[in-house]
Amino acid sequence: MNKIKNEPKKIVNSFKYAISGIITGFKEERNMKIHILAVVIVVILGIVLKISKTEWIICLILFGVVISAELFNTAIETVVDIAMPEINEKARIAKDVSAGAVLIQAIISAIIGIIIFAPKIVSAFTNLI
Numbered sequence: 001m002n003k004i005k006n007e008p009k010k011i012v013n014s015f016k017y018a019i020s021g022i023i024t025g026f027k028e029e030r031n032m033k034i035h036i037l038a039v040v041i042v043v044i045l046g047i048v049l050k051i052s053k054t055e056w057i058i059c060l061i062l063f064g065v066v067i068s069a070e071l072f073n074t075a076i077e078t079v080v081d082i083a084m085p086e087i088n089e090k091a092r093i094a095k096d097v098s099a100g101a102v103l104i105q106a107i108i109s110a111i112i113g114i115i116i117f118a119p120k121i122v123s124a125f126t127n128l129i
Contacts, residue, residue, distance in 0.1 A: 042117075062109040065109070080094050
């Protein structure tokens with residue numbers, strides 16, 4: 001009975017810890033701020049250029065993938081730093097590979113963003129001329 005009674009508290013605490021992790025990632029990581037700035041720019045462009053529902057869904061998925069990848073990268077780098085405070089080739093590889101995964105996600109997201117937004121931007125400019 002006591003276990004069931006404590007379950008809602010555990011769930012609430014899980015959300016608190018997760019939100020704390022997101023906030024910490026934003027505060028501590030310069031690249032996270034860059035990704036969030038990109039999200040804000042894309043949202044503004046999406047509103048101005050009236051992207052479709054499907055395009056919004058794609059953008060939202062990409063936001064989640066890139067931000068999650070950056071959070072995973074931060075977690076991996078932190079754990080590696082704790083486990084291996086001195087310079088170590090394998091630790092460097094783990095951190096570099098983790099950062100590379102974020103870079104790939106960001107590049108692919110940017111390419112998809114160009115595919116979605118370039119025709120709309122060109123169309124908007126040609127309508128102005």
